[in-house]
Amino acid sequence: MPGKWDWLKDELRASGMARATPLVLRFIGGRLRGPDDLVKCALCPNMCRHACPVGIVDGRETTSPAGKARVALFLRQGRLQATRENVSPLYACLSCDACSVWCPFGFSVADLLRPVKEKTAGGVGFKEFREVFENLEKHGYVYGEPKPSGSGSRNGDLLYLRGCTLREKHPDIGEKAEHVFQHLGYRAFTIDETCCGMPAYNLGNTSLFRKLARKQAEKIGSSGAGTVVASCPSCVYAYRVLYPKHGVEIKAEVHHVAELLEDRLKGLRGEGSFVIHNPCKLALGLGKPRALWKTLSSVEGLTVKEPRRSGSETFCCGHGGSAVPRLNPELARRIALERGMELTEEAETIVTACPTCKQAFQSNGFKALDIIELVYFLLGGEQCSR
Amino acid sequence: MGAGVETGCAIPPGALDRLRGLLGERFSTADADLFSYSHDYWPISLQWVLKGSFPWLPSAVAWPENTLEVQEIVKTAYENSIPVYAFGGGSGVLGGTVPEKGGIVVDLKRMRSIRLNEEDMVVEAEAGVNGYYLEKYLNSKGYTLGHIPQSLYVSTVGGWVATKATGQFSTKYGGIENMLLGLEAVLPWGDSVTVKPHPRTSTGPDLRSLFVGSEGVFGIITRVWLKTCLAPGERILLSYVSESFQEALESVRRILRRGARPAVVRVYDETETKRHFYMFEEAYGRVMTVMIVEGDSRIAGAERMIVEEEFRGRMLGEEPVKHWLETRFTVKEASEFTPLGVVFDTIEVSVAWSRAMLLYRSLVEAMRSVKGTLFASAHASHFYPQGVCFYFTFAGVPKGDPEKYYNEVWSVAMKTTIENGGSISHHHGVGRQRRSWLKEELDAGFQLLKKVKTAVDDKGLMNPGNMGL
Ligand SMILES: Cc1cc2nc3c(=O)[nH]c(=O)nc-3n(C[C@H](O)[C@H](O)[C@H](O)COP(=O)(O)OP(=O)(O)OC[C@H]3O[C@@H](n4cnc5c(N)ncnc54)[C@H](O)[C@@H]3O)c2cc1C
Ligand code: SF4
Ligand code: SF4
Numbered sequence: 001m002p003g004k005w006d007w008l009k010d011e012l013r014a015s016g017m018a019r020a021t022p023l024v025l026r027f028i029g030g031r032l033r034g035p036d037d038l039v040k041c042a043l044c045p046n047m048c049r050h051a052c053p054v055g056i057v058d059g060r061e062t063t064s065p066a067g068k069a070r071v072a073l074f075l076r077q078g079r080l081q082a083t084r085e086n087v088s089p090l091y092a093c094l095s096c097d098a099c100s101v102w103c104p105f106g107f108s109v110a111d112l113l114r115p116v117k118e119k120t121a122g123g124v125g126f127k128e129f130r131e132v133f134e135n136l137e138k139h140g141y142v143y144g145e146p147k148p149s150g151s152g153s154r155n156g157d158l159l160y161l162r163g164c165t166l167r168e169k170h171p172d173i174g175e176k177a178e179h180v181f182q183h184l185g186y187r188a189f190t191i192d193e194t195c196c197g198m199p200a201y202n203l204g205n206t207s208l209f210r211k212l213a214r215k216q217a218e219k220i221g222s223s224g225a226g227t228v229v230a231s232c233p234s235c236v237y238a239y240r241v242l243y244p245k246h247g248v249e250i251k252a253e254v255h256h257v258a259e260l261l262e263d264r265l266k267g268l269r270g271e272g273s274f275v276i277h278n279p280c281k282l283a284l285g286l287g288k289p290r291a292l293w294k295t296l297s298s299v300e301g302l303t304v305k306e307p308r309r310s311g312s313e314t315f316c317c318g319h320g321g322s323a324v325p326r327l328n329p330e331l332a333r334r335i336a337l338e339r340g341m342e343l344t345e346e347a348e349t350i351v352t353a354c355p356t357c358k359q360a361f362q363s364n365g366f367k368a369l370d371i372i373e374l375v376y377f378l379l380g381g382e383q384c385s386r
Numbered sequence: 387m388g389a390g391v392e393t394g395c396a397i398p399p400g401a402l403d404r405l406r407g408l409l410g411e412r413f414s415t416a417d418a419d420l421f422s423y424s425h426d427y428w429p430i431s432l433q434w435v436l437k438g439s440f441p442w443l444p445s446a447v448a449w450p451e452n453t454l455e456v457q458e459i460v461k462t463a464y465e466n467s468i469p470v471y472a473f474g475g476g477s478g479v480l481g482g483t484v485p486e487k488g489g490i491v492v493d494l495k496r497m498r499s500i501r502l503n504e505e506d507m508v509v510e511a512e513a514g515v516n517g518y519y520l521e522k523y524l525n526s527k528g529y530t531l532g533h534i535p536q537s538l539y540v541s542t543v544g545g546w547v548a549t550k551a552t553g554q555f556s557t558k559y560g561g562i563e564n565m566l567l568g569l570e571a572v573l574p575w576g577d578s579v580t581v582k583p584h585p586r587t588s589t590g591p592d593l594r595s596l597f598v599g600s601e602g603v604f605g606i607i608t609r610v611w612l613k614t615c616l617a618p619g620e621r622i623l624l625s626y627v628s629e630s631f632q633e634a635l636e637s638v639r640r641i642l643r644r645g646a647r648p649a650v651v652r653v654y655d656e657t658e659t660k661r662h663f664y665m666f667e668e669a670y671g672r673v674m675t676v677m678i679v680e681g682d683s684r685i686a687g688a689e690r691m692i693v694e695e696e697f698r699g700r701m702l703g704e705e706p707v708k709h710w711l712e713t714r715f716t717v718k719e720a721s722e723f724t725p726l727g728v729v730f731d732t733i734e735v736s737v738a739w740s741r742a743m744l745l746y747r748s749l750v751e752a753m754r755s756v757k758g759t760l761f762a763s764a765h766a767s768h769f770y771p772q773g774v775c776f777y778f779t780f781a782g783v784p785k786g787d788p789e790k791y792y793n794e795v796w797s798v799a800m801k802t803t804i805e806n807g808g809s810i811s812h813h814h815g816v817g818r819q820r821r822s823w824l825k826e827e828l829d830a831g832f833q834l835l836k837k838v839k840t841a842v843d844d845k846g847l848m849n850p851g852n853m854g855l
Contacts, residue, residue: 002670007660011761020760020783027726035725042435043721045427045477050518050539059449059495059514061476062422070435071418079421079438086418102539104716308526 038076038112040105041069048099052109053316053335054092054324063092065099065109072116082120088327090117091126094335095202095321096280101312110202110321117204128326129203136208140194140215143168148192156189159225159252163232164195166355173355176376177231177257183379184264191223196238202322206246213238213248220250228254231372233281233354234320241285256282258291258353258371265298270378273303275346277339277361277368278314279354289314292353292371299378305346315339317352317360333364340366395488397445401466405448405490408458412449412496419447423473423491428481428819429731430789432724444471444485449496453570453578453608456492460606461576463490469850470574472602474514474545477537479732480817482549482601487850492606494544502527507614508567508583513544513607529614532559532649536715544607549815550599554714557642557769558649558681559615561813563598570609571597574843583611596842601815602849604842618680622690623707624648626699627666628673631655632743635766635774637697638675639739642771646692650678652710655746657763658779662713666706675699676707723781728760729788730781733799737808738773742766745806746776752798758784758791768812775812796820821854 005028012024026032035043046066049055055064062071071089074080095110121129135144142164158181162174174190181188197212220228220239228250230236236256243250276292283289289311296304309315318335319325325332340361343350350361350368361368397405405413424440425431434440445468450456463470469489476483485491494514500523501510509531511520517538524530534553535541541551547569552561559565568583581593597607628634634653641648652675654662659674666674675697679689723730737745746764753762759782768775778799784791800810800823810820810827825832832854839846839855 001667002660002664004664006664007657008761010660011657015754015760017758017760017783019785023726023728023783024760032726034722039436039725040718040721043432043724045537045717045720046475046540047715047717048539049475050516056498056516056519059493059498060419060422060447061473061493062419067422070422073435074418074421074438077438080417083417085416089418102715104718105721308522 037105037107038069038073038116041066041107041109041112042073044069047104048102051098051102051313051315053094053096053098053318053339054331057318057335057338058092058331062089068093068109069112072113075116075120084126087117087120090120091203091323091327092331093321094280094316094318094324096316097284098280098314098316101284114204114206118206121204126327129205129323132199132203132322132326133205133208136195136197136200136212140212141167142195142199156187157225157227158186158188159220159223159228160188160190161193161220161228161230161235162190163230163235163355165359166231169359170355170370173231173370173372177372180372180375180379181229184260188229189223191219194219196232196235198234198238198242199322201238201242209242210246210248213243213246217243217248217250220252225252228252229257229260230254231257231353231355231370233258233279233286234356237281237285256286256288256291256353258282258295259286259288261295261371261375262291263294263298265295265375265378268298268378269300271301272349273305273347274349274351274369274374275305275307275343276310277307277317277343277350277352277357278310279352279357280314280316280320282353283312283314292351295371296351296374303347307343307346309342315342317357319356319360332360336360336364340364395445395468397468397490398466401462401468402446404462405446405459408455409448409450412451413446415446420444423447423476423483423493424485426476426478426481426483427720428479428484428817429720429724429729429792430819431481431484432720433789436725442484442486442488444491445488447491447493449493451496453497453572456494456497456572456606456608457576457578459490459492460572460574463847464575464845467845467847469847470606471849472544472548472606474542474548475516475537475540477540477545478549478817479814480819482815482817482849482852484818486818489847494542494606494608497608502529502614508611509614510583510609510611511543512609513542515543517541517543517546524614525617528617530617531565531612532615533562533565536717539715543610543612547598547607547610548601550813552768552813554767555649555678557651558647563595565612566594566598566610567613568611569594569597569607571604572606572608574605574845574848578608596838599815601817601852603839603852603855605848616682618682618686620680620683620686622679622686623704624677624679624690624693625702625704625706626675626677626697627669627702628675628699631673631746633698634673634675635742637699638766638769638774639771640696641693642769644692644696646679646689648677648679648689648693649681650676651769652676652765652767654765655750655763657761658765661763663706663709665709666702668700668702669706674702674706676710678707727788728781728783729758729792731779731792731795733778733780733796734767734775734812734814735778735799735803735808735810736768736773736775736812737803737806741807742774742776745803745808748802748806749776749778749799752802753778753780753795756782756791756795756798758782759795816853818852821852824854
């Protein structure tokens with residue numbers, strides 16, 4: 001079979017352009033150091049704009065995927081001053097990675113922006129983030145001083161990590177989860193957990209992220225658990241994908257609840273119509289775009305609907321990535337409304353698998369259940385709070 | 387105006403206050419926003435992006451959310467003699483949105499409601515609706531617009547009408563002008579006009595055509611009504627290898643004469659066949675044609691028979707078409723080549739069948755003759771019973787000023803097209819790159835166009851300089 005670049009070699013010969021030969025041959029041979037990824041993205045016509053919740057809902061070039069890469073490039077070049085106004089567009093990102101699904105280079109804009117964020121954020125010192133960093137430094141918890149929690153018992157065989165948002169906003173889901181795990185045959189236990197570090201990572205404070213990661217890994221390790229399950233897909237993403245990249249090891253197997261429940265609900269019966277919202281970190285970050293659908297559609301009697309943008313085309317609830325709800329709560333609200341309306345065209349009740357998504361929809365007037373709540377209900381628990 | 391950034395036109399304080407009062411956060415003079423709206427996808431403006439240095443910046447950017455807000459912005463601009471530039475997805479490739487006289491860029495992307503009328507098979511969309519978003523919405527209801535440009539993910543409905551765009555499936559569904567039933571636009575002095583969406587009407591000159599291909603010079607399109615079609619029940623993938631470009635084109639001409647309308651037809655010359663289909667050995671060095679016939683299964687079945695009867699070439703099956711479907715939105719060239727100093731661009735022109743091969747050969751030769759050209763090639767991308775669109779690609783490694791080389795290639799290409807009886811643009815439009823040739827293309831029509839411009843836009847504020855107007 002002819003090679004990918006044979007045509008160009010033929011053209012080069014035919015053009016008689018001896019001068020261009022070394023450049024072209026080095027390019028073909030992969031020996032030419034081309035532009036870095038940020039430059040490539042800045043020169044892209046925005047081929048993932050349609051998938052980016054910020055790009056679509058905010059409608060600004062400045063916060064579109066390639067637009068953010070351009071702003072980052074201008075900041076890096078020193079063409080734009082690192083003022084709050086100029087740096088803010090870099091934080092109009094949900095870290096949802098929807099861009100990477102469509103990108104011909106496979107880029108995630110969130111990753112491309114991170115080095116520039118790290119460089120500039122310190123100088124700008126967003127006051128909206130300062131409190132988060134302080135809370136994380138002091139308490140290892142996003143929301144300030146946590147209420148005492150964690151059974152501390154190490155008798156179980158499954159360590160359940162609830163994550164900050166579930167502990168703060170939906171502690172009842174934590175209790176229901178333990179009941180669900182019991183039904184599946186596990187003896188679950190909790191610990192006095194530390195934040196996984198994702199908020200620090202998303203907000204451009206990688207050193208704090210590493211510190212929290214080491215602390216949390218140590219706690220998980222000393223719990224003696226062989227299997228860990230978490231309700232928040234971002235936490236699981238941190239444990240499975242980011243920690244190893246930053247040299248932090250977790251020996252236990254880590255699952256998200258939707259993964260644990262997959263294939264385990266057969267024989268269960270229920271009724272009602274639900275629409276599923278795939279959390280981005282589950283669908284894209286962990287590469288499980290069908291997990292929620294597979295799990296729920298195995299329950300007899302349930303009508304499970306999918307929205308227009310589903311599977312790996314999922315659309316963030318607007319509250320991912322830690323930054324948008326803090327710097328631009330109005331944009332976060334508008335994205336949640338956009339997604340909520342699309343979902344509720346299919347069914348009144350949304351089922352998701354992420355405490356932040358649930359919170360985003362619920363606080364904007366939609367009925368939203370975490371998968372744990374639904375399963376708890378199907379198992380005969382009382383009517384879930386909506 | 388943002389600190390340290392020079393813009394071409396100062397907005398008087400009264401007008402600034404009025405617009406800030408009207409739009410709040412949706413009106414900006416922040417540097418990051420001004421930089422973001424000072425270019426589009428014109429290769430020359432990509433050089434500016436690369437350097438982070440722009441010859442022109444707007445004075446402000448506005449993001450209206452409805453027609454009334456657009457009217458207020460335009461009225462304020464008119465009263466204060468401030469230039470206005472409509473901005474869709476910024477995917478235009480000819481500098482159509484470059485704010486060369488300063489002023490206000492009006493980005494329509496916050497206007498994105500969609501309403502489908504299934505009985506009438508009409509969809510109403512605000513100008514800022516994203517292309518993919520619209521198509522996905524229609525598909526979920528069992529319809530298609532049939533308008534699938536390569537920039538589907540990037541561009542807007544308003545931008546399509548303003549540039550008279552056309553999609554990859556145009557041989558069946560037509561260009562955007564064939565889908566457009568009606569529109570609403572804001573005129574240069576701030577009033578709005580609605581051309582109602584009738585199935586057909588004979589009520590004087592067609593006012594829609596004032597805006598189709600207007601590239602922002604007559605006003606701002608705020609809403610359109612487009613025809614929809616049922617999503618295809620059947621899709622048939624066909625491909626052929628021919629011994630020559632001419633033989634393949636001749637086959638397509640015979641198919642169209644008989645009334646068959648494959649949605650997609652693309653015929654690649656020898657160079658482009660090698661480039662895009664190198665993995666199909668049988669085609670290497672020959673001419674590849676990919677085709678998609680789609681629609682109601684009975685009609686599609688009949689069209690397939692016509693294609694099979696008329697195409698002289700070796701059938702290659704579905705795989706090359708699948709390969710095209712998988713790669714048709716892979717856009718990497720500018721990102722990879724621009725920073726290396728390689729000049730790369732595409733030029734699309736149209737021509738009647740009787741002059742097609744002559745124009746193709748002359749143009750490839752003309753582009754190759756410019757010193758520094760590495761290659762020049764083409765595929766035929768859109769077809770009509772009367773003629774064809776050739777989509778040329780060229781790349782060069784110039785010794786001196788890249789912009790000079792770039793303009794030299796464009797110059798010979800435009801000149802050769804006109805000499806050979808073609809039209810200098812099939813679907814990208816005119817913008818700032820092609821404006822110096824429009825006069826020659828339109829002849830006396832250019833004077834007429836200028837008079838229309840002066841009558842409609844008496845202060846010359848709508849996208850001034852674009853199209854040479
Ligand atoms: C990768 C790529 C592939 C492409 N493929 C195709 C293709 O297959 N077919 C095709 O036809 N084109 C194609 N193009 C060109 C471009 O996408 C089209 O011209 C598209 O229609 C532009 O739409 P936009 O919304 O991006 O407009 P913009 O680039 O924002 O604007 C283009 C022009 O229209 C004016 N304008 C925009 N919106 C309005 C409005 N609401 N009212 C009045 N004026 C307005 C602007 O002032 C400007 O002059 C491609 C471009 C790229 C980068
Ligand atoms: S990570 Fe999500 S929000 Fe950020 S640019 Fe990509 S698609 Fe947009
Ligand atoms: S992430 Fe990829 S597709 Fe999106 S703008 Fe950047 S280069 Fe383009």
